Amino acid sequence: MEEMGLHPLWRLRREKAIEPPGEPVAMGWEEMKSAIESCTACSLHKGRNRTVVGAGCERADWLFIGEAPGAEEDLRGEPFVGQAGVLLDNMLASIGLSREKNVYIANTVKCRPPGNRNPEPSEMAACRPFLSRQIELVGPRLIVLLGRIAAQSILGSDASISSLRGKVHACGNIPAVVTYHPAYLLRNPMDKSKAWEDLCFARKIMNGL
Ligand code: URA
Ligand code: SF4
Numbered sequence: 001m002e003e004m005g006l007h008p009l010w011r012l013r014r015e016k017a018i019e020p021p022g023e024p025v026a027m028g029w030e031e032m033k034s035a036i037e038s039c040t041a042c043s044l045h046k047g048r049n050r051t052v053v054g055a056g057c058e059r060a061d062w063l064f065i066g067e068a069p070g071a072e073e074d075l076r077g078e079p080f081v082g083q084a085g086v087l088l089d090n091m092l093a094s095i096g097l098s099r100e101k102n103v104y105i106a107n108t109v110k111c112r113p114p115g116n117r118n119p120e121p122s123e124m125a126a127c128r129p130f131l132s133r134q135i136e137l138v139g140p141r142l143i144v145l146l147g148r149i150a151a152q153s154i155l156g157s158d159a160s161i162s163s164l165r166g167k168v169h170a171c172g173n174i175p176a177v178v179t180y181h182p183a184y185l186l187r188n189p190m191d192k193s194k195a196w197e198d199l200c201f202a203r204k205i206m207n208g209l
Pocket of ligand 2: 036039040042043044045051109110111123126127
C-alpha cells in the first residue's frame with residue numbers, strides 16, 4: 001500500500017530503474033482517464049453513470065471550462081452534448097473554433113451532481129488535480145471560463161460574472177477570460193449579445209498573445 005495518501009492523479013514511478021523509486025510523476029492522458037473512471041475522491045462518484053473527462057483536441061490553444069456534466073453528458077461520457085452543448089458549439093464556431101480543430105473542453109468536476117445541482121466547492125477542490133493536470137497536458141494559450149461556478153472556483157474569487165467579464169485574469173500563468181454559461185444563455189437569451197462581446201474579447205486577447 002505504498003501509494004496510500006497520494007491523490008489518484010499520481011502514481012509512483014517504479015518501472016524505470018533510472019528514476020529514484022517513490023518519486024511521484026504526473027500522469028499522461030490514458031492513465032488520467034482510467035484514474036478518473038475509478039475515482040471515489042468525492043461523493044459525486046456515487047451517482048454517476050459515466051465519468052466525463054473532456055473532449056476536443058488534447059493539445060489546443062483554447063481551453064473552455066464548464067461546470068459539471070448534466071444528464072446527457074453523464075449517459076454519453078462526453079461534455080456539452082445536450083442543448084447547452086449545441087449553443088456552445090455555435091459560440092465556438094462564431095469565432096472560428098471547434099472541438100474537432102482547436103479547442104479542448106473540460107468541466108470543474110468529472111461526475112454529474114445529483115439533480116444537476118451546482119458542484120460544491122469541496123467537490124471542485126477534490127477534482128481540481130485532474131483539471132490542473134488536463135491544463136498542463138492541453139497546454140492552452142488562453143482559458144475561457146464558462147459561468148459563475150467555474151469562474152469563481154478557478155479564479156478563487158467570489159465576484160459576480162458581470163464584474164469578472166471583460167478582464168484578463170490568470171489561471172496559474174495562463175491568461176483566462178470569463179463569459180456566461182451556455183445553459184444560462186438558453187434561459188436568458190437577452191445576454192447572448194454580451195457573450196458575443198466576451199468571445200470577441202477572447203479572440204482579441206488570443207490574437208495579441
Ligand atoms: N454544462 C456544463 O457545465 N458542462 C457540461 O458538460 C454540460 C453542461
Ligand atoms: Fe473523483 Fe472528480 Fe468524480 Fe469527485 S467529481 S469522484 S473528484 S472524478
